[in-house]
Amino acid sequence: MTDVLNSEWLKLRSVRSTTYVLLAIAVALLGGALVSYLMTADWDTSPPDLQQKFGAADPGVMVVPFAQFCLGVLGALAITSEYGSGMIRTALVSVPRRKAYLLAKTVVVAGVSLVVALVTTLLAYQAGELITGDRPRPISAYDSFGDAVPTLLANTASLVLLGLVGLGLGFLLRSTAGALVTLCGLLFVLPTLTLLLPYPWNDRVYSVMLPVLAPQLSGELPDPPLSPVGAGLVMIAYLVLALGAGAAALLRRDA
Amino acid sequence: MIEVRQLTKRYRTTRAVDGLSFEVKPGYVAGFLGPNGAGKSTTMRAVLGLDRPTSGEALVDGRRYADIRRPMHHVGALLDAGAVHGGRSAYDHLRVLARSNGIKDRRVVATLEQVGLAGVADRRVGSLSLGMKQRLGVAAALLGDPGVLLFDEPVNGLDPEGIRWIRHLMRDLAREGRTVLVSSHLMSEMALTADRVIVIGRGKLILEASMQDLQEKFKKDVLVRSTTPDALVAVLTAAGATARSEDGALFVQGLDAPDIADLAARHRIPIHELTPRSASLEDAYLELTEESVEYRTKETGR
Ligand SMILES: Nc1ncnc2c1ncn2[C@@H]1O[C@H](COP(=O)(O)OP(=O)(O)OP(=O)(O)O)[C@@H](O)[C@H]1O
Ligand SMILES: [Mg+2]
Numbered sequence: 001m002t003d004v005l006n007s008e009w010l011k012l013r014s015v016r017s018t019t020y021v022l023l024a025i026a027v028a029l030l031g032g033a034l035v036s037y038l039m040t041a042d043w044d045t046s047p048p049d050l051q052q053k054f055g056a057a058d059p060g061v062m063v064v065p066f067a068q069f070c071l072g073v074l075g076a077l078a079i080t081s082e083y084g085s086g087m088i089r090t091a092l093v094s095v096p097r098r099k100a101y102l103l104a105k106t107v108v109v110a111g112v113s114l115v116v117a118l119v120t121t122l123l124a125y126q127a128g129e130l131i132t133g134d135r136p137r138p139i140s141a142y143d144s145f146g147d148a149v150p151t152l153l154a155n156t157a158s159l160v161l162l163g164l165v166g167l168g169l170g171f172l173l174r175s176t177a178g179a180l181v182t183l184c185g186l187l188f189v190l191p192t193l194t195l196l197l198p199y200p201w202n203d204r205v206y207s208v209m210l211p212v213l214a215p216q217l218s219g220e221l222p223d224p225p226l227s228p229v230g231a232g233l234v235m236i237a238y239l240v241l242a243l244g245a246g247a248a249a250l251l252r253r254d255a
Numbered sequence: 256m257i258e259v260r261q262l263t264k265r266y267r268t269t270r271a272v273d274g275l276s277f278e279v280k281p282g283y284v285a286g287f288l289g290p291n292g293a294g295k296s297t298t299m300r301a302v303l304g305l306d307r308p309t310s311g312e313a314l315v316d317g318r319r320y321a322d323i324r325r326p327m328h329h330v331g332a333l334l335d336a337g338a339v340h341g342g343r344s345a346y347d348h349l350r351v352l353a354r355s356n357g358i359k360d361r362r363v364v365a366t367l368e369q370v371g372l373a374g375v376a377d378r379r380v381g382s383l384s385l386g387m388k389q390r391l392g393v394a395a396a397l398l399g400d401p402g403v404l405l406f407d408e409p410v411n412g413l414d415p416e417g418i419r420w421i422r423h424l425m426r427d428l429a430r431e432g433r434t435v436l437v438s439s440h441l442m443s444e445m446a447l448t449a450d451r452v453i454v455i456g457r458g459k460l461i462l463e464a465s466m467q468d469l470q471e472k473f474k475k476d477v478l479v480r481s482t483t484p485d486a487l488v489a490v491l492t493a494a495g496a497t498a499r500s501e502d503g504a505l506f507v508q509g510l511d512a513p514d515i516a517d518l519a520a521r522h523r524i525p526i527h528e529l530t531p532r533s534a535s536l537e538d539a540y541l542e543l544t545e546e547s548v549e550y551r552t553k554e555t556g557r
Contacts, residue, residue: 003325007355014347015340086338089305090395093332094355096304096321254306 004095004104012078012108021074025120028066032059033127040131043139056141057132060124064155065211067120068162069187074116075109075166076179079246083174092255102247105167113163117156125152154218161235162187162210164243171246186210208234256280256434257302257403261311264297264458271297273458274311279436279451281402284429286449286466287438290544294458295438296334299405303332315403327356327399333406336392341381345372345391348380352395362398370394371420385412393424403434410444422448442540456544473539477512479505480528487524494518504528 012018036057043054055061082088095101125148132140142148165186169179191209195202206212207225215221216231226234257279264272272294279285289295300306302313304320315323315330323329339348349363367373370390375383383391389412396404406425410418425448429435439445445452445466452469454462464472479498481487484505488498496509507515512531519526534542 003357004355007351010347010354011351014344014351015342017342081340081342085340086335087340089300089334089338090352091355092305093303093330093334094327094352096323096326098321254300 001100001104004100005107007095008104008108012112015081017077017081018074021070021077022116025063025067025070025116028063028070029059029120029123029127032062032124033131035059035062036128036131040135040139043135052138054139056128056137057139058124058128058141059131060121060128060141060151060155063120063124064159064214065187067117067159068211069183071113071116071159071163072166072169072183072187073180075113075163075168076170076183077176078105078109078167079170080174080176080179083170084176089255098250099247102171102243102250106164106243109163109167110160113160114156117159117163120159121152121155150218151215151220154214154220157217157232157235158210158214161213161239164239165210168239168242168244168246172242172249174249210238213238256316257405257436258314258317259298259302259311260313262298262301262308262313263310264294264301264306265309270458272301272308275455275458275460276311277453277460277463279434279453281432281434282429283450284425284435284437284448286445286452287436287455288440288442288445288452288540288544289438289455289461290440292457293455293544295455296407297458298455299332299334299407299436299438302405303330303334305334325356325399327352327358327401329399329401330403330405331396331399331401332404333389333392333396333409335407336385336388336411339380339388339391341379343380344377345380345383346376348391349394349398353398356399358398366394366398369397386414386417389413389417393421401433404428404436406435406437408438408440410439418444442537454540454543456546461543469539470533473534473542475532475534476506476508477510477515478528478530478532479507479515479526481505481519481524481526483524486522487519487526490518490522490524491515506532 036059039054039057043051043057046054082091092098092101125142128141137143166179166183169182173179173182187210191206191211194205194209197205203225207216213231213235216224216226217228217235219228259275259277262272262275263270275294275298287295297306298313301308302315302320312319320326320330343351346363346367349367350360353360353363367376370393372387372390372394375387380388380391389409393409396406409421413421425435425437429450437448449466451465452462453460462469479487480503484500487505488500491498491507491510494510496507499506510518512529516526516529
């Protein structure tokens with residue numbers, strides 16, 4: 001198993017697409033920081049009554065959704081690039097135990113996603129703190145680091161989840177285009193569509209959409225439909241569903 | 256040792272392989288022949304556990320491929336040289352495969368040298384020529400120093416020097432006591448490489464034989480020239496042979512050249528030429544597979 005893990009880790013490191021995805025997240029961080037900086041500058045010159053209406057200048061708010069998509073792409077590409085090129089057949093000849101193959105890929109994608117997620121959320125937090133300095137709420141998102149921890153952890157969990165959902169979709173669909181379209185649908189299109197449902201189904205269905213799980217998990221959303229535990233369970237359901245479907249496709253179908 | 260037993264593989268409507276059985280033992284090169292769509296690649300994919308047989312089984316050294324731990328040490332395969340991620344360097348591509356079976360990087364370097372790719376080790380696989388990719392595929396197959404080798408049309412895209420190289424490589428591998436199965440469309444190519452042939456058509460076994468037997472089987476007739484053909488025909492016919500006359504020569508079936516010579520000598524009939532003729536292996540192969548050719552070009556103006 002360590003052999004297969006080693007191999008998968010080298011696989012991920014030795015392709016350019018991984019670098020591109022990480023660069024995209026880095027650019028998003030810079031963009032997020034810039035927006036926060038502009039917001040803060042605007043806040044400084046605004047009258048007090050307007051200042052109260054400001055949202056938090058938290059780069060994370062902008063970076064996390066984008067990074068979710070990026071990690072979804074990373075996870076999907078980890079396998080769809082193999083189906084696209086035919087590398088999967090070469091790979092499965094060297095590792096015919098498909099469960100081990102799936103497990104190794106899952107562990108590597110989860111590990112990389114975890115590191116990237118932690119670094120991204122911490123950098124976004126740190127950038128936000130540096131930019132807002134000792135300004136009060138609402139322009140400053142958090143009073144202290146301890147105040148931010150639940151949000152950072154929930155965001156990290158959602159980022160890892162997206163990496164693995166991407167991987168599962170990749171195993172299931174075997175096509176890069178298919179996996180990316182589905183990811184876009186899950187992250188950006190479906191949540192908007194659910195709002196068109198009649199009340200109370202719009203709120204209920206919206207609450208289990210991927211992008212709104214992290215804020216419910218951290219408990220920062222005021223008056224959320226899902227409790228933190230409920231949100232956590234829904235996240236696990238996404239994970240099991242995506243990887244389960246991917247595993248079924250890998251184990252049942254010819255390569 | 257490769258054993259294929261009653262292997263059947265059906266894809267929705269096509270029976271790609273249909274009750275196929277054969278064995279390949281160590282020590283010789285087995286040529287796997289058949290027209291396009293005959294089921295050669297499908298059989299190899301089934302042996303390697305990529306495609307699940309509809310029924311029957313394929314075993315390598317008595318085991319199902321999927322049950323072999325670190326299979327690269329036992330089996331090396333080149334299925335489709337293009338089936339690689341174009342974005343990795345040749346070196347990284349081999350390292351990825353090597354690591355999955357606990358093979359050291361040192362061996363990767365040595366194998367790259369063995370196949371003549373040391374100079375392009377750092378180039379992206381996507382930028383390699385077809386022949387270079389083929390060599391890379393061979394390198395991947397050789398990484399684990401396996402005792403069983405499967406090559407699916409390995410000479411595809413190789414230049415004459417490369418073809419010779421593959422031919423020698425396979426003969427050497429077999430001489431070292433390994434099991435070697437090579438597929439091809441070309442009998443002429445296999446005539447130079449293989450010791451035994453397995454010919455299939457439409458997923459069924461047509462013939463499994465040694466190259467010698469095959470040549471023997473398709474021995475056609477003996478060409479005889481004589482100054483008194485009529486006398487010779489009478490003698491030959493009396494001995495149970497049939498003779499056909501054409502352009503002043505006789506084509507004799509039913510008797511070997513030495514028998515014809517003895518018979519003529521006994522009857523004091525002078526003979527000027529005596530040539531055993533066999534169908535070319537290519538003809539033999541075409542004759543064998545004629546029935547089963549699936550994708551035939553329409554012959555025009557005959
Ligand atoms: N994945 C698949 N899905 C559906 N049909 C397939 C699949 N793979 C092969 N076939 C069909 O099975 C038959 C055998 O194909 P196969 O590739 O094994 O032939 P082959 O002997 O390797 O031919 P070639 O000499 O052209 O490589 C063909 O009719 C082919 O169309
Ligand atoms: Mg083929």
